Amino acid sequence: MLDVVPTPTSAPAPDVLLRAEEIVKHFPIKEGIFFKHEVGSVKAVDGVTLEVRRGETLGLVGETGCGKSTLARCVMRLFPLTSGRLTFDGADLSTLSRSKMRPYRRGMQMIFQDPYGSLNSRRRVGSIIGDPLAIHHMADGAERKRKVQGLMEVVGLNPEHYNRFPAEFSGGQRQRIGVARALALNPKLIVCDEPVSALDVSIQAQILNLLEDLQSEFGLTYLFIAHNLAVVQHVSDRVAVMYLGKVVEVADVKDLYATPRHPYTNALLSASVVADPDKARSRDRIILSGDVPSPINPPSGCRFHTRCPKAQALCSTEEPKLKSATGDAASHLTACHFPVADGEKLASDKATILQAVEGFLAEAPT
């Protein structure tokens, strides 16, 4: 990677399908019995800038509560943005009303995390998958049924099960129903909000492969959210890492996994599960101290400085901008004042808790 000296102007301008600029979503906290007044807000997403290029899969990782799902719902305009600009296929969606938003929904669909909660258990599968066609008046009666059964076949469901209820399907099959529903309108972009994290591991692969197949067949673009790093590595072309409502690092998947620049990305990657026990034992774990700070009152400057092993005085005062670190490809952006250099080991110290356990074991009478 180092020998590639990027010249930003030489790269062809990527064909951006979805552009999010400084997306902010704050949820107000209200108090009071009769007259509610705002006493604060949860800063779930606090200034996220991202672009999703046509035909790619952009992975979005981060731990629970970092705002991944909120960002997905912002992109889908499931609730109004606090501020920021959202451009989809050239159209500005950031302030459209729900009814004005409707035509654009044909171009963007969502697959939900929970294959149980996201399907209405009182409606038949055929009517669930046909819902988008009915809402957008795309097909009626026999034609709708034919299209729905075609979709069921595409996602690997038996079209004969048109009249069944969601409860009669397994988790993996239900997620296929969700995929079929998202495909019905032939969208350009599908936002996948942890589409496999609720599924059995053996089923996860099936759904991921299905999504890959569909991408090549229909030329889909995915915004793929997950907290499983292995899954993201497998499906993504590029990956964005989120921490506490901010994107801290964006890069091509190979760059990110090979040379993570942000200390948080390093910590996150070191926490991923390795299937080989020998490798797992020999690798260095970076165990961060403390908990994720509250998004109600996030730290000043760089949000990670309270837990960062490399934090310095500058980090608590000045917020780092997303920029390409020295020697990185132009597409590799890091929001850090002191990015991790090649060969630098953050995990030289074992975590205190591990030391304590080892000390306890050494002292224990045998």
Place this chain on the structure above:
Amino acid sequence: MSLSTVQVASNQAPPQEPAVGGIEGRSPLRLVLARLRTDRVALASVAVIVFVVALAFVAPLIESITGHSATITNVDTGTDANGQPLPPGTGGFILGTDNLGRDILVRIAYGARISLLVGVLATAIATIVGVVVGLFAGYFGGWLDSILARIMDVVLSFPYVLFAIVLVSVFGSSLPLTILVIAFFSFAAIGRIVRGQALSQREKEYVEAAQSLGAGNLRIMFVDILPNLVAPVIVLATLLIPSAIIFEATLSFLGLGVQPPTASWGNMLSDAEGVGFQAWWFYIFPMLFLLATTLAFNLLGDAVRDALDPRTERIFAGRRKKKKPA
């Protein structure tokens, strides 16, 4: 995970399924009916209700067979030599006659029409209004919910008999007014339950999914959320019918509902006021029908609730106990 395994993986699902053709999901309705069929109390209640409905339907037939009108007094045959009402089984009057010599059987049959009409119609209106008001309040929340929920609270805390007396004295009593008054005082019971359910349903992910598809609020409320509320609404509606019947009987008893000479179980009981023990058939038969009908609807409502939610223990509790080794 190359594409070759992909194909295998994604194409595996259909062949694993059992032989196709004619496989169709059992709808919740069919499951409920199947459970109801095993419930003896429910079957008995249905039998009573069917009997009362049949009685209401054949009322004109009974009238023509017996030759006794429900409203016109039978001056010659309906009373004995002293002008006293006939006890049951005498002079061709199976259930006897009242003090005006009218056939109690015929009047009960016509009264069943009134009771069922009022019960079903008032419940239907109350259910529709309650569902709409409850859905709007629960789904939209905010100030709309505050207003609608307060209105329902006010309605539920109203002294309804006094209100009915005032209304009748202003507008004069009539059957439509009776039905509307009953519906007005019943809708809040359904509306509150629907509101609560809608409040919890609107947070479900399937609502979000519908929004992401571009569904409008009305579609989400009535196509997505409402089917999930069918169970409590059916139970409540079934339980509202008997209370509407009793409400009508109460109003008619007080002279505020169905006006004589039209027969209603309530005003038949009102006629029996002060008769005492001599002419027991005056009040026993209307009372029995009122009791049997309301009890049947109530028991059916309970049975439907148990059938809709098999987790409730009521019906099957006894059966389970038997299985336990002593």
